[in-house]
Amino acid sequence: MTTTDAPGADLPGVPDHADVIVVGAGITGLSTAIMLRDAGRRVTVLEQEVPGALASGRNTGKASLLQGDQLSRIRRHHPASLVRAYAHANRAGQEWLRRACERAGVAVREATAYSYAQSVDGLDAVDAEVRAAREAGLPVRRVRDVADDVPFPLAGAAALDGQLALDPAELMRGLADLFVASGGDLVTGVRVLGVRATDPVRVRTSAGVFTGGAVVIATGAPILDRGLYWAKTSGFRSMLVSFAPPPAGEGMPEGLYLSVDDPSRSIRSADWGGRTRLIVGGGDHRTGRADTAELLDEILDWTRAWWPDAAEPEHWAAQDYRPHNMVPFIGRMPRGRGRVWFATGYAKWGLTNGVAAGIRISHEVLGARRPDWGRTIGTRLTMPADFARGAVEGAKVGAAAVRGWVGALRAPEADAAPTPPEGVGGIARRGLRPVGVSTVGGATCEVSAVCPHLGGVLHWNAAESTWDCPLHASRFDHRGRRIEGPAIADLARAEAAPLEVVLRAARSSATAERDADADAAEASERAAVGGEPATGG
Incomplete structure (x- = not known):
């Protein structure tokens, strides 16, 4: 059991071989690693920075099955069975996350999640989300008024009780500690530079070569070009601002709010780091294609219009990847000879989708029967609208x-x-x-x-x-x-x-990632994984 900041090629106490090497100590990487450790596998996690350094530790901390208008967006282009599988996957991720927080001593608060319309023009989107959620088996309510005395405009909402609110930074520290305490090896300060799907798999890093029986690429956007998943997803960033609440705490919401109409607004209150804060998010934009200073000013102005006494703003941002076919990619990576897994495309809902990916990947690595929702998502068809x-x-x-x-x-x-x-x-x-x-x-x-x-x-x-x-x-x-x-x-x-x-x-x-097995025929790879296409569906 080791936690280390890598000083270079020499890493005393860190084994250079493991049953499974996980690249990335975000929500997907750590949840997968913990599941594999619980099954008795030797696991090494390699991380460029620190656990949760990016989106996993810098989000709004909502682990919710009601996700704005996500379910209705999927339903517009896919059958109800796929939406139901997506909801079941997120429920499985949420339930695992709740148990892991109990094990790690991470504080979790239950709250009602609201997908709300800022004006009457957004009510059709609310109603569509209610229909899609109920069709997927979620007990979502259509409400005109909410329990909180919120100051911002709200014309109506979809509501789902019992969702999880937490501190994402505390969560990532807790999961890292849980993994290390279980006997796992967490190596930080190491950048992965390439993977060769040999037997054993060779992982080339800034600190030398690690080998393993399998590799899980859990880096948000896959760092390997196999499968061209950077062309099948789009990178988006969202701005987040934390405020000290008004002196009397007026209008501080207990619920978890996300608008279904524009401009997108995410609102919640949180007790993070011993401080009560108002968290406001928005400014969704394609990475590298927006004036981020202007977007930040818009959020500041909007918040001060409804909470004039909110003070001490602190801002940050998080990046996630939206798949063109609306549902995350999870599974074996092409040209990986059945030894390389990956996950991407959570569309800003990584706390639940990332754990669901860990559940599916750990089942497959262990040779266990994957969940029914995993088979449905993994065998989905690409629709004409996806191509468009x-x-x-x-x-x-x-x-x-x-x-x-x-x-x-x-x-x-x-x-x-x-x-x-x-x-x-x-x-x-x-x-x-x-x-x-x-x-x-x-x-x-x-x-x-x-x-x-x-x-x-x-x-x-x-x-x-x-x-x-x-x-x-x-x-x-x-x-x-x-x-x-x-x-x-x-x-x-x-x-x-x-x-x-x-x-x-x-x-x-x-x-750059074309390794010694690059010329292996597709038929050879399918045979290596029991005939299953390695498309990561």
Whole structure:
């Protein structure tokens, strides 16, 4: 049993072989790892940062089966059986999460979840969600008034009692402690660079090579290009702001609120870190394609309109991935010879979907019969509307790529451009090479502005002081260090990256994970996994 910050290639006390290696210590990775440890497997979890560093530890803390208009959105394009399976999967995830919180000593509060309309124009969406939820077997109520004396506009809502509210950061610490206490190995400060689906599987990392009988890729967006899941999902970010409540606590909701109409608003109260806070979310946007400072201002203005005395705002954001066919991808990864699993596409509902993914993956790794809902989701058909959404998203990605390069080639030369003021970043160029120049903490830094994944020109995120890719949502800090997304490399420092090197790195992304088994025939892989397609459905 080991917890360590990796000092380099030498990791004393950490075994270099495990039955299962889990990449990523978010909700999917840790829940899967705990389930496998409970079954007696030797498990090593590899994490680039700390457990819950990204969306798993930085969300609203709602583990709810009523998810805005999610069920009705799925139902519009898929049969009722798939919506029912999705709801059952989330229920299984929620129930496991409740038990895990009890084991880990993580505080959980039951609350009523509301999918609400901000005006009468949104009531049709509320009614559609009620119908879809009831068809899926959830006891959702249609209400005109809510139990809370909330100040913001509310024309009506769908309501579901007994949902879970928690502190996501506390949850992730608790799950990490639970995993380590069970005898698991948690290695932080290690970046995974590639996977070879040999026997045993070889996981290449910044700290050397780990081997295992199986690998679970639990990194939000899969860091392997097999299956091209970055092209089957879209990366979105949501803004979150925490406020000190009004002095008398007026209008502080007990329920968990999420609007079904625009602009999207998520509202709840929370006791986090010994402080009572009002949590307001919104500003949903495609990563790298929005003015994040403007979105943040909109949330601040909206909150102060309804809670004028709310104070001490603290803001952050979280990223998730929406599948074009509306339902998460979970299962064996293509060209993984039945030894590589993954999960992605939770559409902002990772606390329940992520655990459901862990349940399904752990069953398959252990050779157990997967749940009925897992078989239904795993054998779903791709509908014509799914292809249409994929085509539209592909066109948008192409347009974003063109806009980025056209804008970069029209940018001023870096030596002639003024130094950005504090908190500001912008694109310049050195010859034909786009560079990103920003000033953060009083220091001006210049990095390559070309994403090493597929060559998109990056966009400055003013609210978070990061460089974000508008193509497939990879993100980097202002110094160029990779944060998240399908990219696995840092940005080159601009002075060390000639244009041909930058472009070569971008072009090579699509083949970076092509390992020794790349030429294995599809028939061979199907035989290795008992004939089951390895599409991760």
